[in-house]
Amino acid sequence: MWKYEELKEVVKKIGITTSHQYANKYSSYGWPFYQTIQKMPEWEGWDKFLDREPKKEWIYEELKLAIRKVGVKSSKKYQNMTPSKGWPAV
Numbered sequence: 001m002w003k004y005e006e007l008k009e010v011v012k013k014i015g016i017t018t019s020h021q022y023a024n025k026y027s028s029y030g031w032p033f034y035q036t037i038q039k040m041p042e043w044e045g046w047d048k049f050l051d052r053e054p055k056k057e058w059i060y061e062e063l064k065l066a067i068r069k070v071g072v073k074s075s076k077k078y079q080n081m082t083p084s085k086g087w088p089a090v
Helices: 004-014 019-029 034-038 060-069 075-085
Strands: none
Touching: 004 019, 019 034, 019 075
16 A cells, blocks of 8 residues: 555656656556545645646636637647646646
């Protein structure tokens, strides 16, 4: 069983920077499912867990304009661009 702080340090050392990366790799490393760590009492969100700066809070209209500007028309394309654009994950 992983302790929260141990898991946090291991994840950081491997270079995981997003919840999407964690979700793709947790099983291959034997880490707990992401919903399991989100239920731990120490949980304060992905930004704290991954030691990263909080993402910009997007205003709905601002986000909608940014998405249209780059021509995103599918959820898959949106998800692929989310990390580089700093858009909120779906």
